[in-house]
Amino acid sequence: MKVTWYGHAAFRIETDRARILIDPFFTGNPKFEESWRPAAIDGLTHIALTHGHADHIGDTVSIARKTGAKVIANADLADWLSEQGVENLDPGNTGGTVHHEGFSMTWVQAFHSSANRDDNGVIHSLGMPNGLVFHLDGGKTLYHMGDTDIFGDMALIEELHKPDIGIVPIGDRFTMGGAVAAFACKRYFNFSTLIPCHYGTFDLLDQTADTFVDAMDAGEVVKAIDPGAMLEF
DSSP states (O other), X not given: OEEXXXXXXXXXXXXXXXXXXXXXXXXXXXXXXXXXXXXXXXXXXXXXXXXXXXXXXXXXXXXXXXXXOEEEEEHHHHHHHHHTTOOOEEEEOTTOEEEETTEEEEEXXXXXXXXXXXXXXXXXXXXXXXXEEEEETTSOEEEEOOSOOOOTTHHXXXXXXXXXXXXXXXXXXXXXXXXXXXXXXXXXXXXXXXXXXXXXXXXXXXXXXXXXXXXXXXXXXBOXXXXXXXXXX
């Protein structure tokens, strides 16, 4: 399995049978290099969205139209995407699981918000924010927390899914900061690999992963990779 980070919360997961983009915020993402786009969408089978903010929906509509990839999103967000012209949709909601070739994905809760402003300035509520738990070919389980604060039911996510790989927002202000994110990971989970994200994209966010890395004090568990870098498992 390969995991590539494109800055912010955007990732590509590649297995033998699936090519998945999570929260493909490319256009307007200062950490994303346009030269990466062809590889990012090559052979794409699915797009999975954590919630409806513009920096997470990102280029979903244009990529879905170009590639025909199936878009997995909560029901309200899926309805809105349908109005934007996305045809290949797989909706669900918190607690539900969908099954696709090479993986299953479960929506779990996240403590955040989810809305989008249209071209007329009207704000649309787009359902609950979520974390996404992927059970993948080869036995690995990956948990993209989405945008969230710490919450006690993370303990249940660990008990139910036992994720190996955690993708963790650490940038503060709009999500957990590094110290709280580290506390959540140490208290509730037994990750073998942690990939911090949602930092350094904009001035309002923490610019480095240093606080998280220092608070984890976990050696090789934390992989604070550069945007564009790939990890293989």
